[in-house]
Amino acid sequence: MQVMARNRTNKSEDNLIRKLETAGRKLRTRKSSVRLGIGDDAALFAPAAGREAILTCDWFLEGTHFLREKHLPEAVGWKCLARAVSDIAAMGGTPRCFLLSLALPDSCTGVWLDEFLAGLVRAGRKFGCSLAGGDTTRRRKILINVTVIGEVRAGRSALRSGARPGDLLFVSGHLGEAELGFRLLTERKGITAGNITDPLLRKHLYPEPRVALGHWLAGNRIASAMMDLSDGLSTDLPRLCAASGVGARVEAARVPAPRISDAQSAKHTEKNFDLVGLALNGGDDYELLFTVKRSKAGRLPRSFRGIPLTPIGEITRARNLLLVGPDGKEKALQGRGWDPFRK
Amino acid sequence: MQVMARNRTNKSEDNLIRKLETAGRKLRTRKSSVRLGIGDDAALFAPAAGREAILTCDWFLEGTHFLREKHLPEAVGWKCLARAVSDIAAMGGTPRCFLLSLALPDSCTGVWLDEFLAGLVRAGRKFGCSLAGGDTTRRRKILINVTVIGEVRAGRSALRSGARPGDLLFVSGHLGEAELGFRLLTERKGITAGNITDPLLRKHLYPEPRVALGHWLAGNRIASAMMDLSDGLSTDLPRLCAASGVGARVEAARVPAPRISDAQSAKHTEKNFDLVGLALNGGDDYELLFTVKRSKAGRLPRSFRGIPLTPIGEITRARNLLLVGPDGKEKALQGRGWDPFRK
Numbered sequence: 001m002q003v004m005a006r007n008r009t010n011k012s013e014d015n016l017i018r019k020l021e022t023a024g025r026k027l028r029t030r031k032s033s034v035r036l037g038i039g040d041d042a043a044l045f046a047p048a049a050g051r052e053a054i055l056t057c058d059w060f061l062e063g064t065h066f067l068r069e070k071h072l073p074e075a076v077g078w079k080c081l082a083r084a085v086s087d088i089a090a091m092g093g094t095p096r097c098f099l100l101s102l103a104l105p106d107s108c109t110g111v112w113l114d115e116f117l118a119g120l121v122r123a124g125r126k127f128g129c130s131l132a133g134g135d136t137t138r139r140r141k142i143l144i145n146v147t148v149i150g151e152v153r154a155g156r157s158a159l160r161s162g163a164r165p166g167d168l169l170f171v172s173g174h175l176g177e178a179e180l181g182f183r184l185l186t187e188r189k190g191i192t193a194g195n196i197t198d199p200l201l202r203k204h205l206y207p208e209p210r211v212a213l214g215h216w217l218a219g220n221r222i223a224s225a226m227m228d229l230s231d232g233l234s235t236d237l238p239r240l241c242a243a244s245g246v247g248a249r250v251e252a253a254r255v256p257a258p259r260i261s262d263a264q265s266a267k268h269t270e271k272n273f274d275l276v277g278l279a280l281n282g283g284d285d286y287e288l289l290f291t292v293k294r295s296k297a298g299r300l301p302r303s304f305r306g307i308p309l310t311p312i313g314e315i316t317r318a319r320n321l322l323l324v325g326p327d328g329k330e331k332a333l334q335g336r337g338w339d340p341f342r343k
Numbered sequence: 344m345q346v347m348a349r350n351r352t353n354k355s356e357d358n359l360i361r362k363l364e365t366a367g368r369k370l371r372t373r374k375s376s377v378r379l380g381i382g383d384d385a386a387l388f389a390p391a392a393g394r395e396a397i398l399t400c401d402w403f404l405e406g407t408h409f410l411r412e413k414h415l416p417e418a419v420g421w422k423c424l425a426r427a428v429s430d431i432a433a434m435g436g437t438p439r440c441f442l443l444s445l446a447l448p449d450s451c452t453g454v455w456l457d458e459f460l461a462g463l464v465r466a467g468r469k470f471g472c473s474l475a476g477g478d479t480t481r482r483r484k485i486l487i488n489v490t491v492i493g494e495v496r497a498g499r500s501a502l503r504s505g506a507r508p509g510d511l512l513f514v515s516g517h518l519g520e521a522e523l524g525f526r527l528l529t530e531r532k533g534i535t536a537g538n539i540t541d542p543l544l545r546k547h548l549y550p551e552p553r554v555a556l557g558h559w560l561a562g563n564r565i566a567s568a569m570m571d572l573s574d575g576l577s578t579d580l581p582r583l584c585a586a587s588g589v590g591a592r593v594e595a596a597r598v599p600a601p602r603i604s605d606a607q608s609a610k611h612t613e614k615n616f617d618l619v620g621l622a623l624n625g626g627d628d629y630e631l632l633f634t635v636k637r638s639k640a641g642r643l644p645r646s647f648r649g650i651p652l653t654p655i656g657e658i659t660r661a662r663n664l665l666l667v668g669p670d671g672k673e674k675a676l677q678g679r680g681w682d683p684f685r686k
Contacts, residue, residue: 039586040503041433041570042399042493047389053396056385057442057490059478064446090384099400101488103407135402135488145444145478145488147400150385160383227384243382 016109016136020100023117024131027124034097034132043132045097047151054150054157056087062142070185073112075205077119080144083230085127086209086286088150090228092158092218095211097132098124099147103139127211158218158226158290160243165317167224167291169248170300172210172307175233176275177203177258179282200258207286213304214288222299223290232283232337238321240289249322250313250333255279280323283338291315359452359479363443366460367474370467377440377475386475388440390494397493397500399430405485413528416455418548420462423487426573428470429552429629431493433571435501435561438554440475441467442490446482470554501561501569501633503586508660510567510634512591513643515553515650518576519618520546520601522625543601550629556647557631565642566633575626575680581664583632592665593656593676598622623666626681634658 024038034045047053060080062068081098088095100120104113124131129148181204196202209228217223225244229236233255241248257275292300300309313324321333367381377388390396403423405411414422424441431438443463447456467474472491524547539545552571560566570583576598584591600618635643643652656667664676 041430042397042436044395044434044495044500045398046395046497052387052389053492054385055388055440055442055475055490055492057400057444057476057478057488059444059446059480059486059488061446061480061482061486064480064482087384091387093385097398099398099490101400101402103402103404132398133400135400137402137404137407139404139407143402143404143486145400145402147398147442147490149396149398152387154389157387 016104016113019113019117020131020134020136023121026121027130034130038131038133043097043099045132045149050154051151052154052157054088054091054093054152055147056084057145057147058084058087060144060146068142072205073115074119076144077116077121078123078206080146081120081123081127081129081148082207082209083286084146084148085123085129085211086207086228086230088148089209089211089214090158090226090288091150091152092156092214092223092226093150093152094215095127095129095148095150097130097149099132100134101136101143101145102134103137103141103143105140105142106138108142127209153219156218156221158214158223160225160227160240163225163240163244163246163291163315164293165246165315167293167315168297168311169250169313169315170290170292170309170311171229171233171256171287172213172304172309173285173287174256174259174279174308175229175285175287176278176280176282178207178284178286179204179278180258180260181205182284200260204284207284209286210288210307213307216304217288217290220299222292222296224293226288226290229285229287229289230283230338232281233289234280234333235283235335235337236289237333238335240291241315241319241321244315245319247316247319247321248313249316249324249330251324252276252280253326254310254312256308256310280333281336359447359456362456362460363474363477363479366464369464370473377473381474381476386440386442388475388492393497394494395497395500397431397434397436397495398490399427400488400490401427401430403487403489411485415462415548416458417462419487420459420464421466421549423489424463424466424470424472424491425550425552426629427489427491428466428472428554429550429571429573431491432552432554432557433501433569433631434493434495435499435557435566435569436493436495437558438470438472438491438493440473440492442475443477444479444486444488445477446480446484446486448483448485449481451485470552496562499561499564501557501566503568503570503583506568506583506587506589506634506658507636508589508658510636510658511640511654512593512656512658513633513635513652513654514572514576514599514630515556515647515652516628516630517599517602517651518572518623518628518630519621519625521550521627521629522547522621523601523603524548525627543603547627550627552629553631553650556650559647560631560633563642565635565639567636569631569633572628572630572632573626573681575624576632577623577676578626578678578680579632580676581678583634584658584662584664587658588662590659590662590664591656592659592667592673594667595619595623596669597653597655599651599653623676624679
């Protein structure tokens with residue numbers, strides 16, 4: 001934490017701290033639970049009466065989660081915060097502030113840092129999340145760790161462990177689009193912040209955590225269990241089921257696949273793109289996966305603020321995961337999403 | 344956060360998560376503000392009535408903050424938590440829980456991880472700090488980031504900004520010992536957890552954050568300003584002064600230098616070791632630097648639970664930092680502590 005206070009001993013670090021302080025000021029909200037921000041040993045945070053703090057942290061590492069030469073620094077700034085905020089959304093909470101741990105090479109303390117902070121500030125404003133502190137150091141590779149602190153009404157958070165046999169299983173949005181966006185990014189050259197109009201590319205670079213939806217589902221006790229989809233449905237669903245001590249049956253035909261243009265479609269058909277496979281296994285979507293008791297399903301709209309809410313299957317007593325194919329045949333759902341330790 | 348939930352897809356990660364869950368169970372305290380720990384999207388934390396949460400995070404990176412071949416994994420586990428807890432101590436707070444972000448090579452998920460977690464659990468028990476969650480991934484170098492959440496009575500935290508001209512300046516303990524311990528470590532071979540009796544080495548490997556002292560100084564409103572010494576007095580004091588808008592005059596002869604044995608003394612004299620220089624510039628001590636109004640100085644004991652509390656100078660209106668030598672001559676105090684961006 002200490003290096004976020006002004007340090008007169010070195011121009012390079014002084015400059016870095018000044019930039020972070022400026023970003024912090026841009027994110028200061030009028031009404032905030034943050035009592036003390038950057039510049040002391042630690043930050044102070046007081047949840048409002050009757051509310052609990054939600055705590056989550058996420059790595060965002062060069063070479064593991066992003067590529068310096070492919071990912072715009074502005075998108076790195078947006079996404080490192082957005083993906084941690086998604087964990088707050090998955091609990092039904094409201095993000096309040098974050099701590100930024102940043103390790104940078106000297107060569108990135110100029111333009112790269114400016115653009116990174118511009119993306120971070122844009123995300124912080126969008127999510128109502130102020131910069132409360134952090135830690136900085138020098139490193140050959142860019143290392144980022146973000147801790148987000150949110151708030152939720154005590155007892156109203158949606159956990160992974162609440163799913164019960166018979167509950168319906170839902171997802172928000174379309175799955176596999178971010179993965180497809182990443183493939184586009186690695187194929188293309190010369191992508192700059194100005195020319196990103198492709199929705200798949202935007203979904204990969206600028207994910208939008210489902211904060212309002214999560215808050216609505218948890219606050220109104222519609223969702224019996226909830227989590228965000230960061231590693232892909234086939235890898236994340238087993239986690240929800242394990243936490244709840246249940247299984248699930250997913251209908252492949254119902255899983256909302258990526259929406260692609262005719263031109264992309266033609267190209268993908270050539271390449272034999274498996275859109276259902278992408279929807280099942282693609283990571284980085286930051287959509288919500290949630291379960292709803294059948295008796296409450298009628299309260300759920302087909303879409304929430306333009307985001308489709310799709311029933312894709314049901315929770316079962318048997319603790320296995322089944323995928324029902326278009327032919328009606330059942331097979332085991334294999335976890336094929338993102339796993340850093342798979343070889 | 345997500346990978347801290349059980350994931351059945353891969354044995355290596357499964358194993359890693361199981362070890363972290365076991366460590367988490369060992370640290371579960373009976374009375375805790377942590378409402379939900381490892382295994383969901385995020386953790387829940389509710390400060391007790393009338394208390395605020397304190398938030399801090401710290402990098403602990405292989406090659407930057409520790410060396411894999413020199414630092415015992417057990418000491419890495421202890422120290423990564425201890426140094427973040429020190430920021431809580433510096434605010435006058437009580438540590439409650441922490442989030443652990445861990446990036447490991449496959450080769451470190453066996454014995455190295457076991458010993459690392461043993462040290463972490465030992466530190467967590469000592470500091471009353473439970474493991475509430477985190478994030479894991481695979482990486483060639485060992486990367487650690489720790490977020491600690493503490494509690495403090497609202498309005499009773501000790502900030503860096505409260506020092507006023509005329510206040511006396513104090514430090515706890517002896518400064519420069521951890522730096523000397525690090526030099527011993529790099530000189531010696533074959534140091535194992537069993538044979539660490541040298542107090543200098545222990546101070547470097549197993550720092551003890553001054554939680555009880557910080558709590559006493561802040562809770563009784565003895566300290567007008569406080570911070571922990573992580574980067575060295577000559578680098579940290581300017582931060583406290585900048586936050587308070589003041590300067591300081593330090594008497595070199597009063598700064599408590601490292602305590603060394605006769606044998607070490609002889610060796611160090613040979614090498615012309617500058618003990619005062621070590622006390623002024625050595626980092627990693629995690630002692631407290633604090634200011635006290637003259638009218639309250641009488642309430643301060645000479646030592647607190649065996650830790651000496653030493654007056655080393657005073658706060659001045661003039662915003663510069665002066666060092667008074669043994670000859671009574673004043674010169675500017677140069678920041679020569681740890682600075683990752685210095686070349």
